[in-house]
Amino acid sequence: MNGGQIGNVDLVKQLNGAAVYRLIDQKGPISRIQVADVSQLAPASVTKITRQLIERGLIKEVAQQASTGGRRAISLQTEVTPFHSVAVRIGRDYVHLSLYDLGGQLLADTQHDFYYTEQDELTEGVVNFIRHFIAENDKLIDQLIAIGITLPGLVNPETGVVEYMPNMDIEQLELATIIREAFSVQCFVGNDVRGMALAEHYFGASQDCQDSILVSVHRGTGAGIIVNGQVFLGFNRNVGEIGHIQIDPLGEQCHCGNFGCLETVAANPAIVERVRKLIAQGYESSLTTLDSITVDDVCKHANLGDELAKQSLVRVGNQLGKAIAITINLFNPQKILIAGDITKSEDIVFPAIMRNVENQSLTTFHQDLPIVAAKLGDRPTMGAFAMIKRAMLNGVLLQKLLED
Numbered sequence: 001m002n003g004g005q006i007g008n009v010d011l012v013k014q015l016n017g018a019a020v021y022r023l024i025d026q027k028g029p030i031s032r033i034q035v036a037d038v039s040q041l042a043p044a045s046v047t048k049i050t051r052q053l054i055e056r057g058l059i060k061e062v063a064q065q066a067s068t069g070g071r072r073a074i075s076l077q078t079e080v081t082p083f084h085s086v087a088v089r090i091g092r093d094y095v096h097l098s099l100y101d102l103g104g105q106l107l108a109d110t111q112h113d114f115y116y117t118e119q120d121e122l123t124e125g126v127v128n129f130i131r132h133f134i135a136e137n138d139k140l141i142d143q144l145i146a147i148g149i150t151l152p153g154l155v156n157p158e159t160g161v162v163e164y165m166p167n168m169d170i171e172q173l174e175l176a177t178i179i180r181e182a183f184s185v186q187c188f189v190g191n192d193v194r195g196m197a198l199a200e201h202y203f204g205a206s207q208d209c210q211d212s213i214l215v216s217v218h219r220g221t222g223a224g225i226i227v228n229g230q231v232f233l234g235f236n237r238n239v240g241e242i243g244h245i246q247i248d249p250l251g252e253q254c255h256c257g258n259f260g261c262l263e264t265v266a267a268n269p270a271i272v273e274r275v276r277k278l279i280a281q282g283y284e285s286s287l288t289t290l291d292s293i294t295v296d297d298v299c300k301h302a303n304l305g306d307e308l309a310k311q312s313l314v315r316v317g318n319q320l321g322k323a324i325a326i327t328i329n330l331f332n333p334q335k336i337l338i339a340g341d342i343t344k345s346e347d348i349v350f351p352a353i354m355r356n357v358e359n360q361s362l363t364t365f366h367q368d369l370p371i372v373a374a375k376l377g378d379r380p381t382m383g384a385f386a387m388i389k390r391a392m393l394n395g396v397l398l399q400k401l402l403e404d
Helices: 010-026 032-039 043-055 118-137 176-183 192-203 268-280 295-303 305-332 340-360 382-393 396-403
Strands: 059-064 076-079 083-090 096-102 106-113 143-151 154-156 161-165 187-190 214-215 222-229 335-340 369-374
Touching: 010 032, 010 043, 010 076, 010 382, 010 396, 032 043, 032 076, 043 059, 059 143, 076 396, 083 118, 083 382, 096 118, 096 382, 106 118, 118 143, 118 176, 143 176, 143 192, 143 382, 143 396, 154 187, 161 176, 176 187, 187 192, 187 382, 187 396, 192 214, 192 222, 192 335, 192 382, 214 305, 222 305, 268 305, 305 335, 305 340, 335 340, 340 369, 369 396, 382 396
Parallel strands: 083 143, 143 187, 214 335, 335 369
Antiparallel strands: 059 076, 083 096, 096 106, 154 161, 214 222
């Protein structure tokens, strides 16, 4: 069926419940009358849904609103503190775990080295890390309602099946099902960059707009695209592989097999590798005093005026700008977010990005287009938590909690 969902009683219940909860979460304190008015649901339906939400402890009645002459309406707002979730960010050699309440308040946080080469190692390791983390923070947890996981790779966010991860063989890894069965709670799995784009939309730098693109420069280069307040996924559920736009046909070979992908220039390993090469060729730089060089070091030295470091970052900005210009022409976003260590040299990198955007995208699309640093880079698990938040707001997790 093209573009439509087949209506059934359960779906209608989920959508109506989500509409009421979402309004109370985003606009609360809000009265039942206002909820009915904004949602266009019948007052009787709103009363029934809010009763269920109150009984489950998901919303609460708060101080009365000021009277406008008639009987004073009681306001409703969401209850967040008793509901807890574990958010997990799996990196290529580490795992980061956090405990959040439903309001996004961070309650506990830990990171461990995590090396894995095959999917059994990956799943066993993740299950063990989560089990230890829950045991360590048992006293902080009231009601554990969900586990969220983000990772580099391609994921079906509806089923939680991991279809591809860089540098390892994956075969339809049913990670969400494995975690759900191990811990008896709902589990949501998604791509790390798409998750961060959603987190920025809910809690960070793109809260003020419905259409944004987040470009992440870490070990690889990826993008998360938000359209109409939703992560843009398409039929195959994975879009935004900006790192594999070819920006230099004569460039280095990428791990994907092609030559001159953006990722071969604008990713942390590529930045460091090029700086090392230039130093080895005899170029002067204050970076030569360092035994090992990181992107952090390159930014620090560039900010202090080191010419080699500066030019290296300008080159990254130029190439990023070319790729971002393509996405701007395709999606016409309201805001571009840049995430990663390179934002520490914002004054050097961002003007280079902007110059290329202005040269290579439509004027009406880039006029007054803000290019800003992402806000949540120091909270790597927020992407996983954002998926849990989304499942509450769209009713998927909310309905499960009401049925428990």
